Amino acid sequence: xSDENCTNNNDGDNSKKAVISSSFPSSPLHDSRLDENGKNKxxxxxxxxxxxxxxxxxxxYVRKKFSLPSDKDKKTHxxxxxxxxxxxxxxxxxxxxxxxxxxFENIGFSNTVGTIKYLVCADxxxxxVGWHDLSNGGKACFLSWDRVRxxxxx
Amino acid sequence: xDDQDILTTLKILIIGESGVGKSSLLLRxxxxxxxxxxxxxxxxDFKVKTITVEGNNKAKLAIWDTAGQERFRTLTPSYxxxxxxxxxxxxxxxxxxxxxxxxxxxxxxxxxTKHDLVKMLVGNKIDKERREVSKEEGLKFARKHRMLFIEAxxxxxxxxxxxxxxxxxxxxxxxxxxxxxKQGLKLSENASDGSYSACGGYxxx
Numbered sequence: 001x002s003d004e005n006c007t008n009n010n011d012g013d014n015s016k017k018a019v020i021s022s023s024f025p026s027s028p029l030h031d032s033r034l035d036e037n038g039k040n041k042x043x044x045x046x047x048x049x050x051x052x053x054x055x056x057x058x059x060x061y062v063r064k065k066f067s068l069p070s071d072k073d074k075k076t077h078x079x080x081x082x083x084x085x086x087x088x089x090x091x092x093x094x095x096x097x098x099x100x101x102x103x104f105e106n107i108g109f110s111n112t113v114g115t116i117k118y119l120v121c122a123d124x125x126x127x128x129v130g131w132h133d134l135s136n137g138g139k140a141c142f143l144s145w146d147r148v149r150x151x152x153x154x
Numbered sequence: 155x156d157d158q159d160i161l162t163t164l165k166i167l168i169i170g171e172s173g174v175g176k177s178s179l180l181l182r183x184x185x186x187x188x189x190x191x192x193x194x195x196x197x198x199d200f201k202v203k204t205i206t207v208e209g210n211n212k213a214k215l216a217i218w219d220t221a222g223q224e225r226f227r228t229l230t231p232s233y234x235x236x237x238x239x240x241x242x243x244x245x246x247x248x249x250x251x252x253x254x255x256x257x258x259x260x261x262x263x264x265x266x267t268k269h270d271l272v273k274m275l276v277g278n279k280i281d282k283e284r285r286e287v288s289k290e291e292g293l294k295f296a297r298k299h300r301m302l303f304i305e306a307x308x309x310x311x312x313x314x315x316x317x318x319x320x321x322x323x324x325x326x327x328x329x330x331x332x333x334x335x336k337q338g339l340k341l342s343e344n345a346s347d348g349s350y351s352a353c354g355g356y357x358x359x
Binding site for chain 1: 199
């Protein structure tokens, strides 16, 4: 696992905390999703059901390299399957980092595979929507932007 | 909604024999879809769920399913450690699953670290035609062991949400199981539409 591939994708000036907001990535997508503290501005939902995963301000933006298995169509693959062939190369994900599992509104943790627990929707169990790495005593969870729905309304 | 205070975090276990529908109960807590084909290759270890209690506060539940470990008969003590609530499940169409309840209670007694933890007995699968355990038998067992009791069906949603809410309400009312300076909180009844058919809902002994 690449534990330390977390970057803020900053523009080079990360020497002072006071300027950290200027080091967040600036793109229309990032601007629309990050608040002034680099936290999630919107509510975050499951893409397949109305389950609320995270409320605003509880996830911090990070970009992280990880090999996240594909999330299959729930209709053809109702079960959370992680096949060897699904474990692709590590790619970079825009993520919300959640430091404490109780910061989630609703989330499911899979059984452990190696040192990883995959995050799934607590209600329809689709996913993985993110991961939780148990190695190095880590407590943080990572939600991949590509696997969740950002919305201010329901 | 976003301004709700977090009242408490509670650890709740779901135990019982294989095949009585524990995972389905866990799945059904807030979701309206029920997938009879549900079978996880990896399986879900535990879930964090948020429910609203009276006063617009939220309680966060960490709900642990046994995830098939019951096949090994004795769960690891860490599974039981710190639990404030236990949902003990049997299948009303399986007398055998009902007869094993004593063994589960013994295990609970052995490993639970909080001995005033709140227990709820759930007679599951009442949508099945062939019943081997009557409601009266379930109620009698629950009384004898000072448990809440409800009959439920994950398939029809009867009683499932209600079972969790009752359990949490009882935990909150039990001094020493959780710490707060807010007193007298009760669960709201917004999910209690009265459509379930469980012994007048439940029985507090």
